[in-house]
Amino acid sequence: MQTVKFNELPVSDYILQAVEEMGWENASPIQSQAIPAVLNGRDVIGQAQTGTGKTAAFGIPAIESVDVDHKATQVLILCPTRELALQVKEQMYLLSKYKKGLLVTCIYGGESYERQFRDLKRGAHIVVGTPGRIMDHLDRKTLQLSDLKMMVLDEADEMLNMGFREDIETILSQAPEERQTVLFSATMSKEILSITKRFQNDPHIIKVTREEVTNDNIEQLVFNVRRDAKTEAMCRLIDVHNLKLILVFCNTKSKVDEVAMELQARGHAAEGLHGDLRQGARTQVMNKFRNGNCNILVATDVAARGIDVNDVDAVFNYDVPMDLENYVHRIGRTGRAGKKGMAFTLAPNRDNGKLRDLERYTKVKIEQGKIPTLDDLKEVKRKQFKEKVISHISDQNIDEFADIINEMIDEGHDPDHILTALVKMQIGSLEIGSNFEDDLSDKRKARGERRSEGRRGSRNEQGDDRRGGRRNNKGQGSGEAGMVRLFINLGKKDHVSPNHIVGAIAAESKIPGRVIGQIDMYDKFSFVEVPERDVNRVLSGMKGKTINAREAAIEVAK
Template identity: 45%
Template sequence: MNELTFSDLNLSEGMLKTISGLGFEAPTSIQAECIPAIMQGRDVVGQAQTGTGKTAAFGVPAIEKLDPNSHDVQVIIQCPTRELAIQVTGELMKLGRHVKKLNVVPIYGGQHISHQLKALKRGAQIVVGTPGRTIDHLKRGTLKLDKLSMVIFDEADEMLNMGFREDMEEIFTYKTGPVQTVMFSATVPKPIREIMKRYMNDPLNVTIDRQVMTAPDIKQYVVEVRDSMRSEAISRLMDVNNYKLALAFCNTKRKTEELASDLQSRGYSSEIINGDLSQVQRDRVMAQYRRGDIDILIATDVAARGIDVENVDVVFNYDIPQDPEYYVHRIGRTGRAGKSGTAYTFSAGRKSRNLHFIERQIRQQLQPMAMPSVSDVEESRLAIHLADLTKTLEEGGLKKFIDQIEALSEGPYTTAEIAAALLKMRLGTQEKADVMQTFERPDYSDSRGGYDRGGYGKSQDRGDRQGRGKPAGGRRAPRGESEAGMVKVQFSVGRKDKVSPGDLVGAIAGETGIPGKAIGHIDIQTNYSFVDIPEEYVPTVLAGMKKAQVKGNRVKVSVG
């Protein structure tokens, strides 16, 4: 195999400098095949899996070929979802940062159209959009294709699956002259071939071998655990390995909500990304996740498209994905930028047919792993604290503390006993029965629908997760009363609306930007709910939730 470099692709010095600055050393197979062909003006159909660098495969030549001095739309890119449209826009802006006058505008549903109208009026050489919103702008006359030179369809087969064929073909009716057409698709079914035959001119077909589908730096495990214990498994794996940033995938929106509620009850800051979230909520959740304010982000496959976050330690497949492509896309969120990553897939009993199929497709068997035991978690927690203790000893500056310990050791206790007592206080060690109870699923739904987000059910040291939703010391307020510094806020939705604690937390955090971990006790009644909100956030909640919805229901909010 020839060692091709980007310098061999006849790119401008500015583009080569940008690519080098982004850390790309050599083109991927799809880039090496497609960039030269697109640069030469050929129509291209590329078949490649997610994670092969296909955005750059069409983005680099698109930027290279446009006229930056013209503010007319010269390239239009169509994506099946707004998340992918946002991701592609971001990638193009990175690739084109050396082009001073380059303007890339995303247009998609879920965002107020007035923002897009203003952006289009200012002018853009590249427009990235979803088919429905693109047709909307074309019909309004706010998007003109008089100077269009290139049309790109990304994930064309997904657009067909989502019913966008008519929109895809309608776009061609607005062009005023010949255009170069580029299409990327994981598969090439008959409808794709029909579009190729009708609208493309002798297209070059580029197919990338699907044999190597997963990154070698991702450790992949299968954990056999029944459905009811999967939240417990996530908790133990997080604790044993001290993971900081995790991503969990479920096959349904309902399951994401259930898992988020369960993990929140265990003391984790968890939020969801699914199709029920507005774009504003989605953006806020992602901003919190990137900042590290969220421990575990829970997503469906479709909603996760476009998620691009570095430093994800681990991916959990709560449900086995139906398609090997989804599996690859999921675990590819970890182990990025040359770092190692880990992925766990949960399976009940014997391996399912889907899991066997995935293993055949990726040509790799997942390594079996047992769910960590309670003693494993305790040992890991002890090891972490001992490591912290060693680091503190090595850093020095302990003289005044040594003096105090020596003074105390003159009494009936040895220095070893004093050190053991301090370590016990740090660990919050409890009797074995209590330790076992902390790892039982918390009973957060009492007779009144009450819900507490303060850890495993008992006050226990979980590093920076200790005591979330509780005051210092872990004391809970009496029933009906709010904890110190918290105000009880009433929401006009309850059990009759099938609202869960996760629904309330997600809506409040998404609409107001308040970290989910700051929200306290939740009490869900038949017709309404009470949520403890930190006093300083109450005005923000009252203002931010005025026009908000919870589980599709408009809510009225007042201080309870």
């Protein structure tokens, strides 16, 4: 399809100013077809995947249609999840930045009503929300649809999959008959077609085919690795490719928790996102990812709906998706706006059948990748260090440090030895670990040792214990000032309870039980918070001791 620039579309100058500021020049296929149709007042059905730019496809005409002098809700946008609703709201803010007086609000469950009541009372022109909370406001009469001009259903298939059909039909029935209805969906099921037939008037159908969705800028590779080696493989790929912003997809909530904790234990700034998290925690995780405070987000497919973060370097399919269409949704979050992206799938040999199905579905050959060796990692480490040094050589402010080197030479130190010592201090040891297959053997050996030794919980088991537990909502500790979090290699499956932990620490470390803080229990390990002043006393007091007759190993949590 021929590329269309935004300034070739029938949009206002304030829209052009906004998209230019956002760095957009060319409209995507769905935008170039949908924007003129929606601006002409047509009902529209858009079949398009995540990452095709559909928010602007309906958002720009929605903004154009609003009369800012009329303080009433004129556009209603329904989204399946809070995350997508917030994402749509943010993009509507950006697109409407130069249309003075336009009010946009977002209403969804899990947030207090006060702000929502206030925004609706002010006469929000565009309301973005989830079906359940929209229904709630309609029942309370705090949201009025009598002046509605446009109704948008975003990711309608997902809303139906989540059981919102009755709510959607009720909302559509309460909207004025002469309104414009715009529907976007990745698939066109019988349920979707039933809604379009009942609630749309001679809709204009726009379909972005799978071939158009597949991004040539995305390098797609599959790595055949054992299940227990996936995290190791992923960490090596992250290091070798110097990846900065990463999305990791898992099929289950428990796997999200497990992988996020494994990455955290290896020193990565990783967070998990799934439906069991409370709304406050979900919002906090997303803000950390968008702000760069967390560079690896591990998520389920449903929780990741609506995540539209720019500059994602790579997507990891930690699990091959159960639904083939989710593969396209996943990888579409990298390689955007003409930038290069990577999509890595980690699959044991038993998943080869699923991979063949994926290739048939996407009509793309997914090439076999090679896991980086330790020598590869060492070479990358050397190269990065050399580049860092070279960049500092051109710095004009380094002369003041030359005196230090000269003083050391005058004191009799060899210049080569000084340089070597500085390199070692900066780069650290190049002995990163064991060979990949040896690492697998060690894990098999460790499992055998655990079977023979029972559940005594030795120090050698800590790596597997960190992987085995399932994190709860308190998994990051209380964050209370003056408290330090300690890791214990015993958990629920060892028949250890919080009372056992408090009793053992108080008795062996000679500290009052009342000063011991939050305790987080998992299947194979636990965390306990103690006052900073008592950390050394606890570590020395518990060395070689037991908790509920089981050998305990305690260390400061990483």
